[in-house]
Amino acid sequence: MRIDSIYIENFQGLRHANLQLGTPITLVCGLNGVGKSSLRDAIALAFGEGARVQHKKDWAQLVTEGQKKGQIIIGHDGAASSITLPKGQAERAPIDGQEYLPFVLAPEAFARLDDKAKRSLLMSLTKASAKPQIIVEKLLARGADAAKVEKIKPLLLSGFAAAQEQAKTYTSESRGAWKAISGEAYGSEKAEGWVYQVAESELDVSPAAIDAVIAEHTLIETKITEGVAWIGGQDEKRKQVSGFAQRKAELEAAAALLPRAISKRDATQKDLDAWQPKLEDLQVKLREAQAGAGGCNCPECGVSLKIVGSKLEKYDGIVSDTAATQNLAAEVQKAREAVDLYRRTLSNDIAAVAAAEHAQAELAKLGEQQSDQFDQAKYDSAVQKVQELRLSNDQRRAKINAMKDRQGELNNAGSFTAKAAGHHQDVKDWTLIEKALAPDGIPGEILAGALAPVNDQLKRLCKLSGWAQMEIAADMAITAGGRLYPLLSESEKWRCDAHIALTIALLSGLKLVVLDRADVLLPAVRAKHLGMLQVLAKSGEIETAIVCGSLKEKPVTLPPEFTAVWVENGLAGEPELQQAS
Template sequence: MEAIKISVTDFRGIEKADIEVTGLALVVGTNAAGKTSVTQAVAAALTGNVTPLRGLRKSEAGSLVRSGAPDGGVVVATADGASQIRWPEARMKTEGTPPQASAVAAGLESVAIMSPEDRAKVLMPYLKADPTKEDLAAALPDIKPEHLGKLWDALEINGWDGAHGQAKDKGVNLKGRWEQATGERYGSKKAANWLPDDWGDELEATSEQTLQDGLAQEREFLEAAITAHAINDDKRREMEEQVARIPEIAIGVTDLDMEQQRIRSRLHVAKEELRQMPYAGPPPIQPCPHCGEGLVIDGGKITLPPKNLPTQAEIDARQAEIAEKQKEVAALEDEHAQAVSLWKAADRELADATRAKSKLEKNPAPEGEYKDVEECRERVCRAEARLKAFLAKREADRIHAAIEANQAVIDVLASGGLRARKLAEAVRSFHAEHLAVLCGEAGWKDVTLDDDLRPTYGGRPYPLLSTSEQYRVRTVLQLAMARLDGSDMVVMDAADILDRHGRNGLMKMLIAIGIPALVGMTIADPDKTPPPDLAAAGRGSTYWIEHGVTEPLHGISEKAA
């Protein structure tokens, strides 16, 4: 294991502390000897928190310098890099890849004493308890893929609580729509069995199209009844005469159509002949602005005037020919317009006669007493009521299904829904893979987290524990989280709160976890309770601290010898 070298100078109660951590380093001394100052300085360098005391502002960092010294500092280094902090500037400098640790691993924070909200916020990344999109899909097996995608997008944008609030708002809106559609107050049991007025059991097995077709037929019957009673004998005879003339009118329409087409062809030929007739006037000659010679400007082109200009007699003759052709075109246009008018009038007459024929076919002359108009109206009203009931039931059922599906989303997104289930699974894994293993190494009672992430020891909640039991809880959680976040070192103080059995368990746990550790411990009377010599036991190194100066315990023993 690579050695981590620590040097602390003139920081709080420390004058000089040089420590090398290879596995486990224990700093021991009497009260107020400077142990806590060492652990705080090292924690600052590992985390980058230049003011490692809670509530201390950076502007007050000068209070961290040992009394009487101009400045102080800490360096934590390995062969790969180093981090250094100087006070009172409270400025950090790093080189290479220095050792690092999370605030929890460095002992600056503990989830055991955090508020429930902060504890959850800190633990969630460690537990990896945030549900995935696949978890959401499994919790909502009936959701469509496109709706799942939109829901997941909402979760990423608004968070679980925000998306949960949106789902609840949607549920309120859907219930309002159901009440608007039915005219009744919503209730899940009521909605599941709701039937509108005019509902009949036969509507269960029908379709909208069938009801639409039935209504259309009843309306046709009503129209036929009205028409049959509306067409008197004179009108019927007039319509029959129109129908009798259909063949004659059709022939006339065809003949008139052919005539207007023949005139249109003649008109087209005359217009083309007029278009191709040569220009009747003299060319447009203008004087050149430079030399004064005449020039012809035509279509943006400039040319010299032709040598043989037409005579006035020739120009008059051409103009007369054009005027004659224009008269011919105008006459043909008038003739064509009249022909088209006659053709369209005949075509309208044919259309009227055809409609009369269709109307007579649909409304034959009444034979005996025809169906009563009012009876037909009543049948139409009944058909409309049945269709309206069918559509109302279908819409109410659709909204109710949407409410039920949305309620499933609400339940899943709630704090006690998928997140709670996922968290419970993650907590069980965290306990089995980390907490239980560490407690087993130490020979301590089980440290667990309940469903609300509250720590317990031996099944008892944290606030009810003794101070030494609380220390064990904090230590186990600290080491488990340090292992998960990849911290290069752990720092802990006040291990003297533990009895001999507890300290032995702590050492075993620290050795087993394999993360370099710096531990501070008070020994009130070193003569009665000699500090453990880790170097002699091959488990690390022990440093004695006195008057703000550290010295390896092994070296002290050798001097004494």
């Protein structure tokens, strides 16, 4: 990728830049804080990469202080990519390898990735494929079982870890299946050539012996059925005997009440007979008293008289006569109530006598009947016998099962051996797949294929720059001279980042790199790195390299592959351009 021109207006610390890049390598230099890093940020933003602010609503802050509008136009490969601030209106020409731009525009970006992202980037960069079909082919090449590979294939879409974990689960299940047959904990050496051993036994499991025990079991079962039926009949008889005795006792108690019931009936009848005439007499007197109400004077002697029935009685006046009538009526009422009570009582007494007489008659009939006798001792003996038969039959049933189990064991010994061998083979097959999918298996093989061209390029670049040998290990650890990246100094990290960015630029085909803060290097070291860029530019491997750094003055004498741009007071370019601005 070749950048032909850079036009920047009011972007961060850079108020104006209008550069024509006529050489592969451009040195952007000036004092601290004049806008050199703003040039790097402007290129990235025009190409669609991130800015120093997180949200687009804050893009107004990217415009140079005191200005309302900013613009960036980058001419490259016969086209242009631009953006206007603060609206963010952009027009971008397509760039092959766009996904690698962040790592050549900001070299420190690669080291900041996590291991998974680094690994993914390098595999994409070197076109090292981890597609399921590629992995399937590699598994088959390692001798994996084709059917099991197809079974695990769908999980490869979720990554090596998921597929490996499933293979591990299948391995565990196969071990469990082997143990279920053998009764022993699985061991790879033990399982190899394992044969199912049938334990020795004196138990006769011939068909004739099994049939004989079954016949005994059937006979005893018949006796048990007969015994249970007899016991059921005896239970019914016991209920009948118990009912007969209870009925007899009830009738005897009822019949025993007959003398008392007769005596009470007769006494009640006697009392009723005494009260009945009393009531009739009182009723007659009451009628006569009511009929003779009122009196008259005797013509002979002048005494007041009244007629009561067929008699004449002295009439003492209406008050006395009324009181006597009322008393008589009360006596009639009392006598009537007594008669009614004795009549009701007599009715009940007659019913009691009838019930007792009926009980006597029923008892006489019951005496003529004879209840079957229930033999408790015989009953208990039968229950005990049935229990003994059941225990005996349970033993025979257990013997039949044991005989059939052993017979099956003898018949299936070969099958058990074959099944165990099959499960053992499953364990071996799944173990092979599990190990092949482990990080040091196929993933490591694919990663090694991805790392090889990367590390080869790093080795070559380090040789060109005179820098300590760099390497990216399978665990994504970056080292320089054997020292881990986090332990390096600031300038050493800068060199590592620059070499990685150049490697990405070369392998991706971008042929572009932007290196900021080159002043972190000592002049002698910086010269070696610029020499490396010169070699790459001469060979055409790098089309555009922009190196930014703080210098006291603009370099005067430079090789033909280099152009120097001085930045001062937010202006970049030739003096006449700055003056025009």
